[in-house]
Amino acid sequence: xxxxxxxxxxxxxxxxxxxxxxxxxxxxxxxxxxxxxxxxxxxxxxxxxxxxxxxxxxxxxxxxxxxxxxxxxxxxxxxxxxxxxxxxxxxxxxxxxxxxxxxxxxxxxxxxxxxxxxxxxxxxxxxxxxxxxxxxxxxxxxxxxxxxxxxxxxxxxxxxxxxxxxxxxxxxxxxxxxxxxxxxxxxxxxxxxxxxxxxxxxxxxxxxxxxxxxxxxxxxxxxxxxxxxxxxxxxxxxxxxxxxxxxxxxxxxxxxxxxxxxxxxxxxxxxxxxxxxxxxxxxxxxxxxxxxxxxxxxxxxxxxxxxxxxxxxxxxxxxxxxxxxxxxxxxxxxxxxxxxxxxxxxxxxxxxxxxxxxxxxxxxxxxxxxxxxxxxxxxxxxxxxxxxxxxxxxxxxxxxxxxxxxxxxxxxxxxxxxxxxxxxxxxxxxxxxxxxxxxxxxxxxxxxxxxxxxxxxxxxxxxxxxxxxxxxxxxxxxxxxxxxxxxxxxxxxxxxxxxxxxxxxxxxxxxxxxxxxxxxxxxxxxxxxxxxxxxxxxxxxxxxxxxxxxxxxxxxxxxxxxxxxxxxxxxxxxxxxxxxxxxxxxxxxxxxxxxxxxxxxxxxxxxxxxxxxxxxxxxxxxxxxxxxxxxxxxxxxxxxxxxxxxxxxxxxxxxxxxxxxxxxxxxxxxxxxxxxxxxxxxxxxxxxxxxxxxxxxxxxxxxxxxxxxxxxxxxxxxxxxxxxxxxxxxxxxxxxxxxxxxxxxxxxxxxxxxxxxxxxxxxxxxxxxxxxxxxxxxxxxxxxxxxxxxxxxxxxxxxxxxxxxxxxxxxxxxxxxxxxxxxxxxxxxxxxxxxxxxxxxxxxxxxxxxxxxxxxxxxxxxxxxxxxxxxxxxxxxxxxx
Amino acid sequence: xxxxxxxxxxxxxxxxxxxxxxxxxxxxxxxxxxxxxxxxxxxxxxxxxxxxxxxxxxxxxxxxxxxxxxxxxxxxxxxxxxxxxxxxxxxxxxxxxxxxxxxxxxxxxx
Numbered sequence: 001x002x003x004x005x006x007x008x009x010x011x012x013x014x015x016x017x018x019x020x021x022x023x024x025x026x027x028x029x030x031x032x033x034x035x036x037x038x039x040x041x042x043x044x045x046x047x048x049x050x051x052x053x054x055x056x057x058x059x060x061x062x063x064x065x066x067x068x069x070x071x072x073x074x075x076x077x078x079x080x081x082x083x084x085x086x087x088x089x090x091x092x093x094x095x096x097x098x099x100x101x102x103x104x105x106x107x108x109x110x111x112x113x114x115x116x117x118x119x120x121x122x123x124x125x126x127x128x129x130x131x132x133x134x135x136x137x138x139x140x141x142x143x144x145x146x147x148x149x150x151x152x153x154x155x156x157x158x159x160x161x162x163x164x165x166x167x168x169x170x171x172x173x174x175x176x177x178x179x180x181x182x183x184x185x186x187x188x189x190x191x192x193x194x195x196x197x198x199x200x201x202x203x204x205x206x207x208x209x210x211x212x213x214x215x216x217x218x219x220x221x222x223x224x225x226x227x228x229x230x231x232x233x234x235x236x237x238x239x240x241x242x243x244x245x246x247x248x249x250x251x252x253x254x255x256x257x258x259x260x261x262x263x264x265x266x267x268x269x270x271x272x273x274x275x276x277x278x279x280x281x282x283x284x285x286x287x288x289x290x291x292x293x294x295x296x297x298x299x300x301x302x303x304x305x306x307x308x309x310x311x312x313x314x315x316x317x318x319x320x321x322x323x324x325x326x327x328x329x330x331x332x333x334x335x336x337x338x339x340x341x342x343x344x345x346x347x348x349x350x351x352x353x354x355x356x357x358x359x360x361x362x363x364x365x366x367x368x369x370x371x372x373x374x375x376x377x378x379x380x381x382x383x384x385x386x387x388x389x390x391x392x393x394x395x396x397x398x399x400x401x402x403x404x405x406x407x408x409x410x411x412x413x414x415x416x417x418x419x420x421x422x423x424x425x426x427x428x429x430x431x432x433x434x435x436x437x438x439x440x441x442x443x444x445x446x447x448x449x450x451x452x453x454x455x456x457x458x459x460x461x462x463x464x465x466x467x468x469x470x471x472x473x474x475x476x477x478x479x480x481x482x483x484x485x486x487x488x489x490x491x492x493x494x495x496x497x498x499x500x501x502x503x504x505x506x507x508x509x510x511x512x513x514x515x516x517x518x519x520x521x522x523x524x525x526x527x528x529x530x531x532x533x534x535x536x537x538x539x540x541x542x543x544x545x546x547x548x549x550x551x552x553x554x555x556x557x558x559x560x561x562x563x564x565x566x567x568x569x570x571x572x573x574x575x576x577x578x579x580x581x582x583x584x585x586x587x588x589x590x591x592x593x594x595x596x597x598x599x600x601x602x603x604x605x606x607x608x609x610x611x612x613x614x615x616x617x618x619x620x621x622x623x624x625x626x627x628x629x630x631x632x633x634x635x636x637x638x639x640x641x642x643x644x645x646x647x648x649x650x651x652x653x654x655x656x657x658x659x660x661x662x663x664x665x666x667x668x669x670x671x672x673x674x675x676x677x678x679x680x681x682x683x684x685x686x687x688x689x690x691x692x693x694x695x696x697x698x699x700x701x702x703x704x705x706x707x708x709x710x711x712x713x714x715x716x717x718x719x720x721x722x723x724x725x726x727x728x729x730x731x732x733x734x735x736x737x738x739x740x741x742x743x744x745x746x747x748x749x750x751x752x753x754x755x756x757x758x759x760x761x762x763x764x765x766x767x768x769x770x771x772x773x774x775x776x777x778x779x780x781x782x783x784x785x786x787x788x789x790x791x792x793x794x795x796x797x798x799x800x801x802x803x804x805x806x807x808x809x810x811x812x813x814x815x816x817x818x819x820x821x822x823x824x825x826x827x828x829x830x831x832x833x834x835x836x837x838x839x840x841x842x843x844x845x846x847x848x849x850x851x852x853x854x855x856x857x858x859x860x861x862x863x864x865x866x867x868x869x870x871x872x873x874x875x876x877x878x879x880x881x
Numbered sequence: 882x883x884x885x886x887x888x889x890x891x892x893x894x895x896x897x898x899x900x901x902x903x904x905x906x907x908x909x910x911x912x913x914x915x916x917x918x919x920x921x922x923x924x925x926x927x928x929x930x931x932x933x934x935x936x937x938x939x940x941x942x943x944x945x946x947x948x949x950x951x952x953x954x955x956x957x958x959x960x961x962x963x964x965x966x967x968x969x970x971x972x973x974x975x976x977x978x979x980x981x982x983x984x985x986x987x988x989x990x991x
Contacts, residue, residue: 020954024907024949024953028949032912051925052927053925053927057925057931060930061934063931
């Protein structure tokens with residue numbers, strides 16, 4: 001159908017039209033009735049009767065028109081929208097700087113938020129991958145009343161008491177770490193696994209995909225040894241062959257029958273590859289050193305964690321008469337499994353979420369501020385358009401469209417940035433959590449950001465749009481208004497102040513994290529790992545029944561290593577610094593004395609090392625002597641302790657020559673102190689000091705230890721030498737992963753470093769955005785006042801005075817913004833305290849230096865446009881109007 | 882269609898037919914239909930008007946105010962080009978329809 005240009009009649013006109021038409025009809029009809037011989041009155045009535053329901057018919061005609069009018073309006077509106085979008089795109093292309101800055105602001109703001117909230121939702125908010133995972137709790141014992149801050153594992157009697165006496169738990173299972181070496185299936189390999197109670201998989205509610213789970217009978221000390229493989233191990237080492245079920249595999253020199261394979265979707269709470277029953281129902285009374293079990297329990301339906309906690313504490317209390325020293329003043333400490341696993345990263349992620357929310361806020365404020373400035377600069381354009389007949393609504397809509405188009409483009413970029421950013425952020429999450437919770441870009445996070453983008457576009461488009469659309473027509477057309485309205489100016493200044501304040505908050509946060517990082521790197525660890533590389537060796541008792549053979553073999557291996565040209569030094573340490581797990585403390589009674597009642601005897605961490613280890617690790621001897629040939633097997637037990645141990649065991653006294661025992665028994669072996677080394681931060685720079693005791697491996701042999709190797713040159717040559725020597729020594733011995741000490745140290749500081757880097761990046765973008773905001777506003781202010789400045793210059797004002805006049809305003813705004821920022825920062829940096837180390841959340845240096853830096857930068861951003869005020873040529877400025 | 886028990890579309894077709902020989906005002910269209918259908922088809926005369934307006938919206942008719950033979954101000958309707966096409970198409974279609982219906986209804990045996 002050909003489109004014709006026509007005027008649409010208004011609905012009122014249509015009504016009038018129809019009324020007249022019907023009147024004409026009735027007149028004609030009555031005339032006809034009259035012609036048939038009816039009286040005029042009767043004829044009229046007959047005409048009306050013949051016509052039918054007049055009201056209904058008029059309504060129907062109106063409806064006919066209304067439908068078409070709406071349809072037409074709809075197409076008209078669509079056309080206008082298309083026109084608005086085109087105009088908007090054209091306008092944006094015309095001011096590339098504005099567009100670029102706005103897009104950057106949005107991309108950074110939205111990208112950072114998408115990434116952070118994706119990670120936050122994947123890690124902190126998503127339930128663990130077990131059915132009804134909200135019911136799972138990690139069961140610890142609480143020894144705080146006994147002076148131990150950390151949650152503690154369970155002793156077997158405690159485990160059985162809890163299992164039998166806590167109705168609030170529907171099931172509970174204990175477990176221990178287990179590190180068997182797999183042999184006879186290609187290269188020997190050290191596996192990470194767990195020894196679990198038969199109920200373990202029942203508690204998690206994840207049955208094996210192949211074969212069967214553990215039964216109570218499997219958990220007996222005399223039962224045939226059985227194992228369940230994880231899907232990963234099954235595929236990697238057994239080619240995914242279902243025939244593995246029922247086969248017997250060699251683990252640490254003993255045969256174990258495979259009874260099941262877990263599904264691929266199974267994520268154990270720790271990165272285990274293999275599970276076996278504990279097979280050690282320790283019902284006998286167990287002494288203090290016997291806190292060996294971790295446990296996960298499932299809350300019974302309807303039971304609360306508080307009920308479970310009370311019942312657990314009561315169950316432990318019932319053990320007091322039987323064994324007071326193990327159970328008095330021991331409480332229960334239940335942690336939802338989710339918190340247990342992701343708890344450590346939650347504060348950092350929440351702080352990060354706060355930081356990115358700030359970045360988005362700044363991006364929006366920046367967008368609003370730039371848009372207001374732009375709108376103000378275009379007041380004249382809008383005035384002209386209004387004069388040409390554009391309705392106010394039309395102008396508002398056009399401005400809004402521009403912002404929304406911008407917001408959508410920025411949002412698209414931001415989401416793309418978010419996808420990349422999610423991967424960067426995932427590096428913040430410890431691998432142990434990643435094993436359990438996969439991280440991906442979260443759909444909800446993306447949708448939220450799309451919503452936020454649109455909202456931001458509308459909100460911040462609306463503000464300037466309303467301002468831009470109420471031009472005082474006459475005033476605008478007559479001349480550029482020197483001040484386009486006090487209120488508009490206030491809004492712009494307010495936005496710049498807000499931007500500066502927000503940027504400062506982020507900057508202070510980043511500063512505090514950076515100082516934390518520096519503190520961590522400066523912390524004296526008490527050892528210097530240098531170029532050391534490290535690997536584990538294990539001597540399972542099934543293959544080395546005599547501990548003496550272990551010692552002699554280890555000595556032999558060390559000798560071979562030391563003789564190899566690629567290796568400069570080789571020592572052993574069963575629990576080297578920064579090594580995860582495998583650590584257990586032993587009671588230390590100084591001089592064998594029983595501590596007075598109510599005082600918890602200190603726990604000391606035992607390490608079994610070769611005589612050269614302290615020196616190789618770079619520990620500093622502060623008193624006494626190193627290990628010598630006299631500290632041999634059979635001689636009196638010698639020990640080197642750390643300063644922390646010396647301070648706590650013999651406060652203010654000389655520890656050399658003193659001894660401690662591990663129990664009050666007069667037969668307990670005495671460990672005589674021969675030396676003291678400077679404190680060793682065994683677990684890394686952030687962790688508290690431990691009392692540590694180093695024994696000679698000759699006097700305290702161990703079946704599993706770590707080799708510490710110093711390469712003489714190329715570490716790769718040293719590594720292949722290690723492989724060769726270990727293989728030649730015993731082809732069945734698995735070689736654990738070979739890592740370098742500096743890698744381990746890096747890993748310890750990786751989280752704070754990444755965190756500081758990311759917040760630093762956010763703070764930098766926030767500062768840049770804020771400075772752009774300041775610059776834009778000052779440039780605009782100078783442009784607006786060209787005429788005023790021109791007049792003043794023409795009247796003899798000094799150009800320098802003009803500069804000062806403009807800069808003074810900028811200074812004032814900067815001062816307010818920065819001051820406000822300091823206040824907000826002081827109120828909010830507390831949320832970072834969990835991530836800080838050695839620096840107060842209100843650290844004075846940070847709170848003085850950074851505001852100054854930001855202030856100076858902001859002044860510079862003011863000064864550059866202000867300089868233009870000085871260079872204004874009065875004649876030109878006045879002529880331009 | 883209020884006030885009419887015509888087969889669907891019949892009124893529209895009759896209006897178009899009434900205008901085949903030239904412009905008519907609403908009342909004259911109604912009179913023509915009454916005459917040619919023995920006043921059987923139209924119960925309410927007013928029912929004509931929504932139909933007229935609908936056809937006008939579909940651009941099958943155009944409208945124009947003018948003066949009637951009786952010297953009254955009335956609205957004249959004229960067939961547009963597409964109205965003429967529509968009339969031809971619909972007449973043929975209705976012819977077919979009427980023929981088959983008549984034949985079918987006159988059938989004597991199953």
